[in-house]
Every structure is written in structure tokens, then in C-alpha cells.
Amino acid sequence: MAAYAALLSLKYIIQQIQLHPCPPISFDQNQVDSRTDNLNFLQDFLEGYSNGSSISREAVDVLESRIKNTALAAEDLIETRVVHQIHGGSTAHGENISSSDFHQDLEMRIILELKITCSEIHLTLGGAGSSSSPSTRLNAMVGFDDLLIEVMDKLTGQQSNLWIIPIVGMGGIGKTTLARNVYAKPLIMQHFDIRAWVTVSQNYNVEDILIEILLCISKDESLESLSAKSEGELGERIHKTLWGRRYLIVLDDIWSAEAWDKVNLFFPENGQRSRIMMTTRLSDVASIGSHGIVMDFLNEEKSWDLLCRYVFEEEDDCPPELEEIGKKIAKNCEGLPLSIVVIGGHLAKSERTREHWEYISENTNTIVNSEDNERCLKALQLSYNLLPVHLKPCFLYMGVFPEGNMIRVSWLVKLWVSEGFVKPINCKSLEVVSREYLQELCDRNLILVHKRGSNGNIKYCKIHDLLRDLCLREAEREKFLYVRRPHEPTIPRVINTQRRIGIHQSMSEKDYHPDPVLRTLQYVPLVRSLICNFEERLPLLDFRLLRVLKADDKKSYIDNSRQNEYSVDVVFRLVNLRFIAIRSDRPKSTGFPSSVNLLWNLQTLIVNCNWSVVAPCEIWNMTQLKHVHFYGLELPDPPIAEKDDEFILGNLQTLSIIRNFKCGEDVIKRIPNITKLQIFYFEEPQGFLSYCLDNLGHLHKLESLRFSIYSENKPSLNDMTKIGLLPNLQVLKLKVNSFVGTDWETIEGQFCNLRYLLISLCRDLEWWTTDSNHFPRLEHLHLQFLRKLKEIPSCIGEISTLQSIQLIWCSKSAVKSAKEILKEQEDFGNLHFAPIVIPSGFFTDFLTCPSI
Template sequence: MLQHCKGLPLAITVLAGLLARKDTVDEWNTVHKNVYAYIRRGTDLGPNYKGEGYEGVSWLLELSYDNLPYYLKLCFLYLAHFPEDYEIPVSTLTKLWMAEGFISSASAEVMEDVSYMCLSELVGRCMVQVGKHGSRKKIKTCHLHDLMRDLCMLKAKEGNFLHIINYSAVVETNETPNGRVRRLAIYLDKTVDTYGPEKDENYGHIRSLLYFVPEYYFMNSKALWSLFKYFTLFGVLKFEGLSVRSLFKNFTLLRVLKFEGMSVREHKLPGEIGNLVHLRFLSVKDSDIRAVPSSIATLVCLQTLDLRTMWGIEIPNGNVFSKMEKLRHIYLPKYHNAGHLLFATESVNLHTVVNIYIQASDLDDFVKLTNLRKLGVITFDGGEKKENGTNIIFKHLQSLSVDSTLFSGTSTFLPISWNIVLSCPNIYKLRLRGEIAELPEDLMCLTNLTKLTLRGFGHLKDDHIKVLENLPSLRMLLASCGNFPESLVCSKGGFPFLEFLSLDLVEELKEWKVEKGAMPSLYRLHIEHCFVLEAIPDGLQHITTLKELTIKSMRCEFCSRLREGGEDFYKIQHVQSVIISYD
């Protein structure tokens, strides 16, 4: 069978992925027979396949597709929404699959876990390629090989799975859809003057609408008119004699609306958005929308709601989410006006709450949210009140972010409240934005903690560094906008599993020494805007695992010591990739 892969690594890996799931000789023989059948199709297409795009090793790729269970075929075809060479965020992709109804789970299974397992299955079959891994080694982004994407697009077109309107192509592509469209992806660029399909009965049953735009896209008036005219996502009274309500009737079947990165002059969603009662996924992330209407409360089927807009958002009242019993993930912007939010009494399945305001001394609002996996809180009392003990333990929480920043013209970092952190014993990721007056030794009890981000942390002392060194599972440490001791020593045996260290705008740090045996697993080191630091740490030459070193916006004297022939070149000459940038 290998002889017919023509030396292409992709073909070999696809074949391996297919055979890896065949346990008997008979199953291997079946694959062998099918391989030759597909070879004949690939070398002599015949009248039934003329013009269908099957050529080269497509026969092998198609074989892999044909062997997918039905639910995985749907998951795979959904990847056709995304533009070529697009790094797909896995967190978003799995939520989209859930919203589309592709994922089913038994009562004991968590739907997000099942969705991720579907992705892992596609990766295991070599149909999807991994982009980046997270701190827990889970897949963070993914993409399609060019040949696999061609197959994906071809199969999606054959089954009328989705329709793509590409305004960003050199030659604009807007083919007439073949029958009713259920899913629509629209690619925009900065020069487009329209971005909606012509009014057509084929678009009356759209269930999924995804926009893909360049960064900082701004709509011009013609594009905005087109959106009003055909998709009516914003409040206007009449177009061509039709009321907004009648226009919205054409799109009441929408389950997915990805409206990210848009900038519109109205800066708000209309009240009529509440008519889309079937919505399960709504994202206006990075858009210029600054207000949502009270009618959003009628979207009771929502599973994912992402309101992390560019400038913050006005929320009508704290009860607007209280009827969304199916809500699983809610992302609020950092700046919003809702001080106290109520969630549905049946929201025990709520997995993600990001950027919610709370008092640092009060976790009572979360007593019913015991299945939270990701929590981001903004404390507004800076931990100044007496911190009462709490019996609430978030045993399922995996990611925690605590922001203790006071905004009054300028940002002021307030003390971190540790009662919140220590109520989450099983977290993998911890992000702290605020002053660290103390670093409790109890932090070392967080045995699962793999990623720690510190920002605006104030002055870290030597005993604080000792605590960080002894975090038992820490793999990634990112520190910015704070002060380290003037003379920093990383002790022998410290940071035993640390793979990535990033220091940015760390002030007062002048001398840095790494004892032999410290950071034995370090793979990547990033140093940026540390203007007082005189030299790369002494002892770095002993870290043989270091493969990537990035130096950015440091003093010229610091950088010149690292160049070949410089005083510190011997410390980094074993590093495979060294990037020095002054920008």
C-alpha cells in the first residue's frame, strides 16, 4: 500500500491513521482492496468523476473521509467554513460543533470533553493538523493541510453543506448556491463595498452565519446598507417597503452567528436580535458594538455568548441572563456596567464565566456554579475588607483569572485576594493582575498548576521567588509590569518542569544568576523591556534544553554582548534559535 502513496508524507500519515484503527487481518485486507479501487479512480477517473477534482493522492484522502463515522464527517466538513491557512482556535471550534448539534453525550459525559475527543479523533486519523499546544499539552489551535482542505471543500460542495462568499479574493467569488443554504461563511476585506448575498430564497433557511474579516475591519456605508438590507442585524425602520420584523422572519432559524471583528457606526445590536430565538452561539468578540438590548434575554437557547468587544459594552440590567438555562459559556468585556449579575437557577452546567465583577471577600454568588471550569473575576474592593472564610470549593475549576485593578483615569493595581485562589485547588491555569503583597506557601498545594501569569504584581521578594520555584507542576511563567529583586538567583533544583519563561517590563532586576541544575527543562526564554538588566543570566549555558531565545526592546549594550564574539555569546551558543529585536 505504501508504494501507492507516491512518497507524500500526508498520504503516508493518512494511510497510517486509517490502518491504526483496524485490528484484524481481514480489516487490513479490506483496506488493501479499497486502496486499489481508489487508485483506479485516481488514475482513470472515468465519466462519473470527470471534473470532480479527484486526482493525485485524493483517492487516499477520500478513503479516509469515507471511513469516518457520520458525526465525524459533519465535524470535518464544518472546517470548510474557515479560510485557507487559518489557525482555528479549538475552543471556538468545539463550541461551534456543539451549537450545530453535532455533539451528543451521555448523562455522565461533559459535552465539551466529547467535542474535544472528536477533534482528537480527527487528529489521530491525520485529517486535521495540530497548530499549537497549551500549557497542559492539549491542542490549542489546528488547521487543515492544503490537500485535505481541498477534499473538505469538495465534499462540502457536493453535499451542499455550506456556501462561501469570498469578497477578499483577488477575483471575488459569489457563486449561486445549489439549492437552499443551511450554512454561510462570508470572507471580507477592507475594500469591499457590499458583503451580503443578493436577496434569494436560497438564503431563507440559514442556520449558521460566520464572518471572517481582516484585523481592524471598518465597514463603509455601502457594506452597512447591505447588512441592513439582507440580514437586518441592526435597527432600522424600513427598507424597500419591508419592516425590520418581516426581514428578521427570514433568519429566525439561525443557530450560530459569528460576528467578530466588525466595526459599525451604530455601535449596538438592535432589539430585533431577540427574534433569533434558536441562537445557540453568538459572538461579537473584538467588534465595535457597545450596547446590547434587553431583548437578548429571550435568547434562552444560547450555549455560548461572547461579548468581549473592543471598548466594553452596556448591559441593560443584571437579570438579562437569568433565563438562559442552557448557557454554558459567557464572556463579558473587561469594561461593562453590570455590577451584579444573576444567572439561571438551573445554570449548574455553566462552565465558563469571564470578567464578572465581585467583591474580593464574597464568593456567595458562585455557590450554585459548582461545575465551573473557567472563571475570570474582577474584584472591586481590592481585598480591603476582612476576608471571611468560605466553604465553597470549586473542584472542577481548571482556569482562574483574578483582576484587582482600579480604574480612575489611570490604572491602579490593588492587592490580590488569595481566598479566591485557594478556593480552587485543581486549577491548571492562573492569571493574576494586581499587587502581590504576599505569596502564600499554600500556593504550592496547587499541584496541577502548569501556567502562571503575573501582571502589575508590585515588588516580588526573594521568599516569593522561592515559592514560585517550588510550584510542583509549573511549565509556563509569564511576568510583566512589576519588580523583581535587584539580584535574582534561580536556585539549584528550582523550577524543575518550567518550559517557558517570559519577563516583560520587569523593573529593578539588575543581575540574574541561574545556578547549575535550575530550570532543567527550560525550552523557551523571552526577555523584553527589562531595561535595568545588565546581561543574560550567568549559568544559562548549563541549560541544554533551551532551544528558543527571544530578546526584544532591550538596551543596545545588552544585545551586543550576545552577538558572536560578545562577552555573553558563550552562554547562548548552544541555543538553536536566537531572535534579537529592537522593536
């Protein structure tokens, strides 16, 4: 929802100015309080409407448009003033703008409009009537045979107690059709004394649900007689009818746990092997039962089988000349049964020529979204419509990433925060709230988990192509986001009013010269976010109000082409930036300019360059910084502070990859909230004494530490006592000579929260002495290139949380000890322990236990 996103973004700007220790502009506190009250009222209105207000859609559309336009105009006025003030207080035309003129303009053009809009909403709320109606829908799909058998087994099992069996998956995956297939099976019809099917939907009414059940289970009832009864009377009638009989109740399309809470007391636990089956898109609803079924996408083989079933029906096989292209069409549907059904229906009615099928293969998504009155998008649209308003901007933003792209979650959550989409919650960082938003979208099956990281958090996610198309349609309708379509030769004129732009050039597009794109991008004065991935450099100097610049997808450290590299001198002139991710063409062995200090609200700084860079001393003044990532950044000594609270980077969470990091007390106290630190050392022998590595033990909020030493003269990190006592450390990666000496002995009380331990290229390490209670929560142990390590301590296998051990090019005796740990756990019947052991010298030989 563009209006809601604009409101949050405006509130975020005002808040950042108020909290900034040296703000570029200032507001009168009384004015801020008044404006904030109005903004909060408008935000509450949008959230209330999203949760089921009775105001007509037409009235809300008008109000949303006014709210969005007013909030965006306020953003433009405030940020333009900020940029002008930082650059010397003059406009691009050399005109001076006084503080009084700015505040008067803001008051007359913006604040007055906010007050008028609030008054109109008050009047609208006072005269609003009711307009809600339940909706039903029906999916058509041939289901998964293996899942059908699994569901039938759960329904007919011998357990006498009442089972709740949720079927969960994204819209269009085939949940209802699977349930209908099971419900209509003769075996199920004979097994249960009573069966009832009721569609709950999002606008449910408890009395309607109860009436529908009674009409299914009792032939003596009529709609007229039941409609005259109260909810309690209807529930009592159901309870009495079901008591003593084996029943199956299907609650189709249930959208909230609240709906279940209101009807579940009417279903008796009668010891008759009764079952309740429900279909839902929401994982939290699915958690109601402990016997759930998760519907995933079809694999390529099953997708092809389903397509053939729809296209050829009773015919034997697909003609040989169409099989290859037909399998490609099935693959293009990405495992979503509803897409396959729509394409199958189209192919069944059209000519069966290779030329036509090749056309279908190249235009699968377009046809799916246009066929049968956009049947697939309508099925998925419901999931978007019923999203809480705070999740809608984050979901629509997913359309900015290239089709089929794996999305790095650590970047995604930073982008959502930088865009101002995340609503502050007390005692939680915006990044934590952002990850909670992501989990909510995953629970609703709108975003897919692709890979988890070493700490168990989601590392990469994806979005199905059809859902991405939905994002782009809604984003275009609300003027929330513009994304250039593949092979689009020109960019529409409407781009000059866009605030978020995504442009990606694939290798197949190199015949399209990007110059028209670059020329068009010179006329986008309002743009705040630019997510791009193509070979040409963009004319960045024209983007004075830019907040987000992501021009590096971090696919590789080294790129032979230097065309898409940016000068940090040019980038740092864009003083309104909050998020920077670029490849740098900065010459080797130099620092980046002190002008970085002018970026008053910079939060994320990611620069991909292949040489060490020296940061200016001014970096210690950048109190808004949260995440800094270079490939070899050297930090200078912090300036001497006159007051204890000067130059404290209290927002800083991530520092990587830092070269020769000095851990003196004056540095450590300035980064008290660091959670992720990656450091390495290249230095002469005499230099190591000044690094004070023991002080790492004072970073009490540290969750992830990576350490490497590229020198024969190593500083001592062999005493792990202080590192081991870090209370929040979850990920520890000890790489390249991190140990001094041959022995490592741990003691009780260390590593109390460590979940992932990597030891790699520590050439001196021979003996590791420990106990299972020294790593009470360890889940993954990875050992790499440890040629001298004699063995893995056998007690490691006794850690109850351990999930895997991995060895790559370790000594034969270490591999032998790993096999012995595996065998011992198998003998104990520990099926949860599933290590992967790669013997020295063989990268393809896996030793696994039966549970893998």
C-alpha cells in the same frame, strides 16, 4: 453526519437538564432512562454502520433521515419549553403551557417515534445482507524532486536491516505519484531483486493483498491457483520467496494500522537491505515506521513550475503576458498538486489569452471542483467518508469559518462543545475530548496546524479551501449548515429551516447592502447557531432558541466602527444561549445586568469592550459557566452561602482578564477547577492588603497564570514560593511590575511542570538566582523590557528541555549573558538548543545557533 450530531445534541440537552442544580424544567427519571436507552441504541446503530455495517446505503439514508428529524423535533419541543418557562411559562402569543401538556406532547410526538424507529432498525439488522467491495484510485501528479531524492536515499541506503518508509499527507498531495515515480526509477529496479506493488485501500482483504504480492514477485503463479490457497499458505509462500533476497514492497493507500498488523509477519527481516514503502493519509499509520516522509504543500515557486509543466509541456517558457496572471492561478491552488494538475489540464486545452486566464484566476476553486467529474473533491471525499462518525460533525463545522481564515482553537473546541458534538468520556472534560477530536482530524491531514501556543498545544489551525468546499457541500446536502457564499446578493428561502448559519461580509463586499440579509434573518425560527462577521447589527430578539452567537472574531481590541456592537441587555434576553462572543456597546463604568442569571446553560461568555465592567452578584449562581473573558471584569464578593456546596462554580476553567481580583478564601474555594487565570490591578495602596494574593497557591489545577500591576503601590508577589509549588502550572506570564524588590531567588521543588516563562516590564528586577533543576521542564524563556536585569543565570542553558531564549529590549549585560549561554551550548555540541536572542535596541538582529 447530521443524524448523529442531532442525537448527541439531544442527549446533551437532556443530560444538562438532569445535572443542573436548578433546572428550568424537569423529567421523570424512569422516562429519562427509557429515552436514553433508545437514544443510545440509535447512536450505537449509527456508529456501527459507520464502522462497516452491511446494511444497504438506501436503507440507512431513510433511517438516518427519520432519526435526525425526530431528534431535532425533540430539541425544538424541549428548548421551547425551557425558554417559555424562564420567561414566565407562556408562549410568544401569551398562551400558557402546562407541564402535563408538555410531557404528553413529548411522549406522543417524539418518544413513540423513537421507539418505532428502533423497532425498524432491529428488523433491518436481522435481514441485512452483505454489500462491500474494494475500491482503487489513481492520482496523477508530477512530484517533488527533493522528496523523490530523499525517498531514493532511504531505499538504497547501506543499513542492512528492514526499513519501513511511510509517505504521509492529505488526499491529493501526491503520495502515490511520488511512490510510483520512485518505484519506476531504473536505479531502484536494479537495486532490488524483487519488487511488488499492492493497493490496499479502505476495504482491504488480506488474502487479496497476499495474492497481489505473489503475482508481482513470482511469474510461476496464477490467480486461479493462488485463489485456492488459504491465508496462511499464501503468507508462507511470500515469506519463502522473499527470504535471502533484497526486496521492495509498496503498500499503497493504507488506511489502518490493523491492515499492516495482518500482513507484516510475512515480510522477513533477512539483513538484505530490504525496504517496505507505504502511502497513507493517517499519521498514526505513518508512525509504524521511523523513516517516514511527510508531504507538505508546494510553495509558490514549485506550484508555478508544476503548472507550467502541465500547460506548456515541451515548450520553453510561459509567454511574458501570461506569466503574472499564471503565477496568481498557481498561488490560488494553495500548494495542492492535484488542484494544479486539474487547472493545468484545463489551461492546456483552452485558449491562451489573458482574458481567459484572468477568468480562471477568479474561479479557480469552481473549476477544480467541476473539472474531470469533480476529480479533486472525489479524491478528498474518501477521507471524509471514512471518518469515524463522531468526527464528521466537527469536520463539517469547519465550513462555517471564512475561507482562508486562521481559526482560534480555544474558540473552536468551545464551539464544538456548545453545539453538543462531543461525546462524553469518563474522567475527561468535554474540552479535553474536543481537543482530542481536533488532533485526530489533524492526524488525518484534514485540518492543518497553523501555530502552537506557549504550552505546546495547537493555538491556531486552518483548513484547505478545497476541504472547506467539501465541508460546505456535505453540510448543504445534509442540511447541517448554511454558509452565505461571497457576493451572494440574496439568501435562499431554505434558510428558514436551517439550524446553523454562517454569514461573513468581507471588505470587498461593501457594495452589497446587507439589508436583504437582515430581513431574511428575521424568518429563521429554528436557528440555534449564528456565526457572523459583518458591520450591521443583527435583529437578535427573533432568535429565541439561539444557543451559539459568535459575532466577534477577536481580530482587534479596538474598532472604530460601532455598527457591529451589541447591547448585553438584548443578548442576555436569549436565555437558551450556551456560547456568547460579541463586541459590547455597554456604556463605560457600568455593570452588566443581573438578567445574565437567566441564561440557564451559559458556558462561554466572551465580551470585547474597552472599559472595565462590574459583574452582578448573580454571576456566582451560574454553575454551568466554563469560560469567562472580558477586557477588565470586576467580580463582586460572592454571596454568603448557607451550605458548603452553594455557589460553587465547579465547571469554571477560564477567568480573564479580571481587574483587582480578590483572592480571599471565600472566592478561591468557589473556583476549585480553574485552569487559566489572567489578572491585573489598578488600586490605591490601602486596597492591596485585601487581595490575599498568597491564596493563588491554593488553585492546584491552575495551568496558566498572567499577572500585571498598573500601580506604583504594588502588592507583593515577590515571594513566588506558593506560585512555584502549583503542581500543574505550565505557563507563567509575569508582566508590568509583578515583582517587588530587586532580587528573585528560586528554590528546588518549584515550577516542576513550567514550560513557558515570560517576564516583561518588571522594572525593579536586577538579580535572578536559580538552578537548572528548579525549572526541570522549561522550554521557552522570554524576557522583555528588563532594563535593570544584570544577567541570565548561566545554569539556564543546562536545562535539557530548553528550546529557546528570547530577549526584547533588555540590558546589554543580559544580552551578553544570553550570548554566552548560546556559545557554551554550541561548544558542548548541543544541537537541540536553538535560542533566538534579540539584542537591546535591535528588533531585526537575530543571533542563532546552527540548528535553526
